[in-house]
Amino acid sequence: MSMTIRMALAALAAVFAFSVQAQEAPDALVKRVSQDVLQTIKSDPKIQSGDQARIREVMEAKLAPNFDFDRMTALAMGRNWRQATPEQQKRLTSEFKTLLVRTYSGALTQYRDQTIDYKPLRADPNSSDVIVRTEVVRQGQPPVQIDYGMEKKDGAWKAYDVVVGGVSLVTNYRDEFSEQVRAGGIDGLIKTLATKNGGGAK
Amino acid sequence: MKIGEHRRTLARLLAVAAAGAMLAGCATTTGPASPADPFEPWNRGMYEIHQVVDGNFVKPMVQAYVDYTPKPIQQTIRNFFGNIDDLFSAITGLMSGKTDLAGHDLGRVIVNTLFGIGGLIDVASDGGIPKGDWDFGLTFGTWGFPQGPYLFVPLLGPTTVRDGTGWVVRAYTGPLSYVPDVPTRNIMYGVGAVDLRAQALQAESVIDQAALDRYTFIRRAYLQRRQYLLYEGNVPPEKEDQQ
Numbered sequence: 259m260s261m262t263i264r265m266a267l268a269a270l271a272a273v274f275a276f277s278v279q280a281q282e283a284p285d286a287l288v289k290r291v292s293q294d295v296l297q298t299i300k301s302d303p304k305i306q307s308g309d310q311a312r313i314r315e316v317m318e319a320k321l322a323p324n325f326d327f328d329r330m331t332a333l334a335m336g337r338n339w340r341q342a343t344p345e346q347q348k349r350l351t352s353e354f355k356t357l358l359v360r361t362y363s364g365a366l367t368q369y370r371d372q373t374i375d376y377k378p379l380r381a382d383p384n385s386s387d388v389i390v391r392t393e394v395v396r397q398g399q400p401p402v403q404i405d406y407g408m409e410k411k412d413g414a415w416k417a418y419d420v421v422v423g424g425v426s427l428v429t430n431y432r433d434e435f436s437e438q439v440r441a442g443g444i445d446g447l448i449k450t451l452a453t454k455n456g457g458g459a460k
Numbered sequence: 461m462k463i464g465e466h467r468r469t470l471a472r473l474l475a476v477a478a479a480g481a482m483l484a485g486c487a488t489t490t491g492p493a494s495p496a497d498p499f500e501p502w503n504r505g506m507y508e509i510h511q512v513v514d515g516n517f518v519k520p521m522v523q524a525y526v527d528y529t530p531k532p533i534q535q536t537i538r539n540f541f542g543n544i545d546d547l548f549s550a551i552t553g554l555m556s557g558k559t560d561l562a563g564h565d566l567g568r569v570i571v572n573t574l575f576g577i578g579g580l581i582d583v584a585s586d587g588g589i590p591k592g593d594w595d596f597g598l599t600f601g602t603w604g605f606p607q608g609p610y611l612f613v614p615l616l617g618p619t620t621v622r623d624g625t626g627w628v629v630r631a632y633t634g635p636l637s638y639v640p641d642v643p644t645r646n647i648m649y650g651v652g653a654v655d656l657r658a659q660a661l662q663a664e665s666v667i668d669q670a671a672l673d674r675y676t677f678i679r680r681a682y683l684q685r686r687q688y689l690l691y692e693g694n695v696p697p698e699k700e701d702q703q
Contacts, residue, residue, distance in 0.1 A: 357670070360669060361666065361669045361670040364665065364666060364669040365666050365669075368662060368665075368666075400591055400593070403693065423685060423688070424684055424685050424687070424688020424689065424693070424695070425681045425684045425685050425688070426684060427670075429680075429684070430677065430680045430681055430684065431672075432680070433494055433676045433679070433680045434671070434672045434673050434676045434677060434680075435672075437673060437676055438672065450672055451672070454672055
């Protein structure tokens with residue numbers, strides 16, 4: 259197959275994927291993506307043997323495109339977001355994304371035979387900002403509520419917050435971020451994040 | 461993820477002592493870091509102590525318990541203490557006027573005590589009766605008491621003046637304090653504490669992965685979680701949380 263045909267096909271696939279995404283309701287999106295990820299985790303032999311790099315790869319490919327990392331970083335930064343230069347904002351977003359993907363991957367490696375209940379969406383159908391509620395049910399243990407804050411942007415739904423048992427992954431960083439900024443400025447925070455992520459942005 | 465599992469009895473009395481000691485030791489606060497945590501320097505000191513004691517003694521022991529005790533036994537122990545928790549959830553739920561929640565929990569206690577060999581088997585969960593997980597701290601919250609300053613208590617973990625007071629009330633009223641034989645009672649306290657600590661093990665590896673500063677991360681997560689429980693999932697948005 260020639261290069262141009264290949265590229266045209268890829269472009270077509272991208273357009274198709276985009277239009278599917280645009281029409282999909284937010285709760286359907288959460289369900290499709292989480293089932294896809296969990297299915298991959300269950301069936302991928304590399305992941306089953308605890309290959310962290312492979313898990314991250316899957317997360318990057320399947321999960322990350324459905325998150326609005328700019329908004330997440332802005333929320334975690336709070337007031338300090340506007341003090342950051344565009345260049346700093348870019349680096350913050352990139353480091354925070356790496357940290358979140360790693361954390362989430364780590365949590366997923368503990369995934370065993372849980373099932374997920376998807377709660378019916380209680381929102382105005384025309385709303386562009388909704389909460390999708392799910393519940394992870396584990397044998398012999400109390401269920402854990404996982405809620406996704408989702409916003410429709412340019413026709414596609416993206417998650418900007420994950421709230422586990424009432425604890426928002428995003429706002430939970432607000433105190434830590436402002437602490438770091440107070441101590442070493444925005445560059446100090448970027449440095450701390452980069453060190454935490456193992457030496458730099460990916 | 462369960463962060464700050466600490467509802468049970470064991471040395472809840474320590475909370476009183478710690479609260480007293482804290483009031484004596486909080487003279488030096490630096491900067492308005494977090495309004496919820498005016499005693500941060502003191503609490504960080506307590507946190508360091510906790511890290512040393514927990515990391516060197518408690519955690520390895522609890523990890524061994526998790527690794528080498530047969531799972532059904534661990535589950536039975538958890539069910540036994542869970543049954544006592546349900547009793548208190550029913551009582552405190554009623555005190556908060558949460559009749560549905562209290563009804564479910566009372567139902568759980570009756571079902572599990574009668575048909576689950578005195579609470580050793582959690583029949584009620586299999587039957588789909590939801591667990592309320594209510595406690596004295598939440599009851600005080602529904603009565604309008606604010607959280608008050610955040611506290612970190614070595615071995616017991618994160619709490620606040622309000623929730624810590626709840627622990628103390630619970631410690632004095634808990635059914636285990638009526639066990640007449642002292643060695644038996646102490647063993648039960650010990651097992652309860654180990655089970656409690658075991659529940660937090662899994663969440664911990666996630667915290668290690670996620671946190672830039674564990675102390676701050678745990679504090680925020682604890683306060684968020686308690687707020688969420690108090691409002692049963694419908695927390696009114698904070699002004700501060702707007703971008």
